[in-house]
Amino acid sequence: GNSVTQMEGPVTLSEEAFLTINCTYTATGYPSLFWYVQYPGEGLQLLLKATKADDKGSNKGFEATYRKETTSFHLEKGSVQVSDSAVYFCALSDLGYSTLTFGKGTMLLVSP
Amino acid sequence: DAGVIQSPRHEVTEMGQEVTLRCKPISGHNSLFWYRQTMMRGLELLIYFNNNVPIDDSGMPEDRFSAKMPNASFSTLKIQPSEPRDSAVYFCASSFRLAGGQETQYFGPGTRLLVL
Numbered sequence: 001g002n003s004v005t006q007m008e009g010p011v012t013l014s015e016e017a018f019l020t021i022n023c024t025y026t027a028t029g030y031p032s033l034f035w036y037v038q039y040p041g042e043g044l045q046l047l048l049k050a051t052k053a054d055d056k057g058s059n060k061g062f063e064a065t066y067r068k069e070t071t072s073f074h075l076e077k078g079s080v081q082v083s084d085s086a087v088y089f090c091a092l093s094d095l096g097y098s099t100l101t102f103g104k105g106t107m108l109l110v111s112p
Numbered sequence: 113d114a115g116v117i118q119s120p121r122h123e124v125t126e127m128g129q130e131v132t133l134r135c136k137p138i139s140g141h142n143s144l145f146w147y148r149q150t151m152m153r154g155l156e157l158l159i160y161f162n163n164n165v166p167i168d169d170s171g172m173p174e175d176r177f178s179a180k181m182p183n184a185s186f187s188t189l190k191i192q193p194s195e196p197r198d199s200a201v202y203f204c205a206s207s208f209r210l211a212g213g214q215e216t217q218y219f220g221p222g223t224r225l226l227v228l
Contacts, residue, residue: 034216036219042222043116043220043222044155044205045219046216046217049216099145102155104154105154105155
């Protein structure tokens with residue numbers, strides 16, 4: 001079956017630090033990969049996505065590259081802000097299926 | 113666009129009571145999903161509909177849970193009778209299903225349910 005594994009949090013950083021949140025996946029087909037973000041008290045919002053190998057998704061300074069050889073989709077940002085504090089979810093959607101398989105989420109805390 | 117709308121945003125009830133959660137998907141979307149989020153189990157898919165028809169309800173915990181989608185603009189998730197272990201945040205999401213799947217899901221703000 002499909003599964004997504006994320007690094008456990010919380011990840012605690014100072015403002016302007018470099019961010020990496022690791023995500024690896026297992027899938028039977030050729031999945032699309034997503035990063036969602038959940039701010040406190042809110043629902044999940046799509047942050048970025050990639051639909052095929054070597055694609056790079058990017059948004060709001062965040063980026064992630066679909067690496068088929070390592071089955072990974074790590075999230076990176078060069079300089080985090082306090083407003084980036086949130087929970088980040090990696091997810092996959094397998095070809096032909098509408099449902100998403102989510103990782104457990106990684107909390108990011110950014111201090112001034 | 114108003115996005116996915118859920119009501120109520122917060123619900124506190126006593127064990128044994130019936131709880132009904134409501135969702136209005138984004139206009140034009142043809143797929144709707146109900147999720148439950150808890151600290152222990154993370155985000156779980158409960159059920160999803162395509163064109164108002166339930167496609168996969170394997171995530172529904174037990175018979176106390178039921179979901180309906182009488183039309184394209186409204187869905188309910190009902191818990192009867194409710195138990196303290198049902199306390200969680202329940203999210204509704206919608207999408208426009210493309211051939212081959214892999215479309216983007218848009219989430220509502222969630223309903224925080226507390227069963228005492």
